Amino acid sequence: MGVPISQMWTVASYVLGQRLRGRRKYPLVLMLEPLFRCNLACAGCGKIQYPAHILRKDMPLEDALAAVDACGAPMVSIPGGEPLLYPHIRELVEALIQRRKYIYLCTNAILLKEKLEAGWFKPTKYLTFSVHLDGGQHEHDFSVCRDGTYDKALDGIRKAVDMGFRVTTNTTLFDGTDPNAVRSFFDEMMDVGVEGMMISPGYAYEAAPDQANFLGRQNTNTLFKMLLSNRKKRWRFNQSPLFLEFLMGRRHYDCTPWGNPTYSLFGWQKPCYLLSEGYVDSFDELMQDTAWHEYGHASGNPKCANCMVHSGYEATAVDHTFTSFNGLWGTIKAMVFNRYASPSATQDLEAEKSKPHGPEVHLVQLGMDVDALKRAKATEHAAAKPTANVA
């Protein structure tokens, strides 16, 4: 099992408590971004494009803690930027542990080994290092645009696991991903000893330099079906089993962007972690003044059309688990019968072995009409039938 019982119990009792109080919109994970500065500059990132004077800024510790208290979510994810560059990270983690928050410190792990050796953190069930790894060495180093990053991250993971810390991986997948290589990566992460893995399709940030390689919905279902069918027993995912079924095209969910509210240097971000459509000063304003009906797949908002990311849809799956018999039963079944045998996925994986993947698909043959290829691909997507809904 990828998520410890104590954490599951905390989440379950929190969700039920919210529902008993009649709250249908409630936060589950606070996305707390105390800085945008990073020691990498990945092509798929929408955060490091800010001007230098913004990248130099750090959130005052008291602002970060006030946001945590105002939000009240039982889990706090600390992305960024790179949180290990935040000057108050140790005090922030300490204060969150005192508040019994489950922390996911999302790091590229370049500095992790060094900080652990310096005694910055102590192992506790409340603190998880969620290490950003976009696949194996070849794929990850290409994705983050720097050689050697994968090996450095692995050194940090091994050190953290040896010291008894909770460690998960956090993998964002893009068009052109080699599903066979990702399945090998899952094996490798289990060998290294991480507690569980988190996976999500990438979101097409308008600000990201690489716009050509984000996944559409149909491609997302196809890719995750290949990845997660015929699952090995040893693979553990630190995610809702129903969210993984959603990625495989076995369930239909809509987004609950209020489930992962974002607080950054600019304030409370409307409506979600991915879109920046204005900021407000307080959490109450965010919940009350955001036009939530304008977002999510069913809204028809083109910015949400291809989005299936965990920060939008996993809270929906968790709510489904703990607030309905159907959801609870579906989750139990997904945990017990978790192999998802599929001969067609096996065939698709076989076929993928003869296709180009990874960095190679970014190379363009001289004289090739790239626009014509893109138009053909768009026509192919439009002709694809919608995925079956078994929810």
Ligand code: SF4
């Ligand atoms: S669908 Fe995606 S982009 Fe749209 S509100 Fe939800 S998380 Fe944000």
